[in-house]
Amino acid sequence: KQEVTQIPAALSVPEGENLVLNCSFTDSAIYNLQWFRQDPGKGLTSLLLIQSSQREQTSGRLNASLDKSSGRSTLYIAASQPGDSATYLCAVSDNNDMRFGAGTRLTVKP
Amino acid sequence: GAVVSQHPSWVICKSGTSVKIECRSLDFQATTMFWYRQFPKQSLMLMATSNEGSKATYEQGVEKDKFLINHASLTLSTLTVTSAHPEDSSFYICSARDLGTVYEQYFGPGTRLTVT
Numbered sequence: 001k002q003e004v005t006q007i008p009a010a011l012s013v014p015e016g017e018n019l020v021l022n023c024s025f026t027d028s029a030i031y032n033l034q035w036f037r038q039d040p041g042k043g044l045t046s047l048l049l050i051q052s053s054q055r056e057q058t059s060g061r062l063n064a065s066l067d068k069s070s071g072r073s074t075l076y077i078a079a080s081q082p083g084d085s086a087t088y089l090c091a092v093s094d095n096n097d098m099r100f101g102a103g104t105r106l107t108v109k110p
Numbered sequence: 111g112a113v114v115s116q117h118p119s120w121v122i123c124k125s126g127t128s129v130k131i132e133c134r135s136l137d138f139q140a141t142t143m144f145w146y147r148q149f150p151k152q153s154l155m156l157m158a159t160s161n162e163g164s165k166a167t168y169e170q171g172v173e174k175d176k177f178l179i180n181h182a183s184l185t186l187s188t189l190t191v192t193s194a195h196p197e198d199s200s201f202y203i204c205s206a207r208d209l210g211t212v213y214e215q216y217f218g219p220g221t222r223l224t225v226t
Contacts, residue, residue: 036217043218046217091154097156099156100155102153103153
């Protein structure tokens with residue numbers, strides 16, 4: 001059964017810093033990996049989707065990488081802003097379903 | 111983009127009653143839908159996978175007689191929480207898989223259930 005781990009569990013940084021969130025998974029037989037953002041009490045907002053054949057995806061200040069063989073992904077956020085404060089979830093999909101990590105709670109201080 | 115809706119967005123019910131939550135794929139057909147539960151400050155936990163026209167597959171520890179799932183059409187799945195108790199209070203999120211986009215899942219906005 002796929003297990004997804006996210007490190008760190010919480011992160012607090014000053015505005016403007018670049019930061020990296022980490023995700024690891026135990027079974028490399030995945031179809032894709034997705035990063036989501038979740039604000040308190042809200043649903044999920046998809047940020048980036050990386051197919052298993054891809055190594056990275058970029059959207060604005062966000063860059064996600066995937067190393068399927070080692071079971072790792074990183075989400076890089078450049079020039080962080082207070083509006084980036086949220087919980088970031090990593091999820092991997094295989095032919096059966098999608099499994100989530102516990103998330104990283106990010107706080108960007110003005 | 112593909113849109114998944116959930117109804118209701120929030121519901122308050124009394125202990126012992128049943129509550130039905132609907133999940134709809136609005137602009138695509140979903141042969142597979144998923145139901146997740148999220149407790150405060152925790153991640154999403156998969157409850158069950160439902161395939162159109164067949165019985166749902168439940169994750170270990172999820173009571174199938176308590177959480178009834180029906181996936182009667184390619185665009186609609188329902189989750190009924192039967193004889194709800196306060197410990198069932200949670201955020202329930204559904205997702206739908208569009209096979210046409212290489213197993214990408216689209217998520218609904220979630221339903222906040224509070225059982226008093």
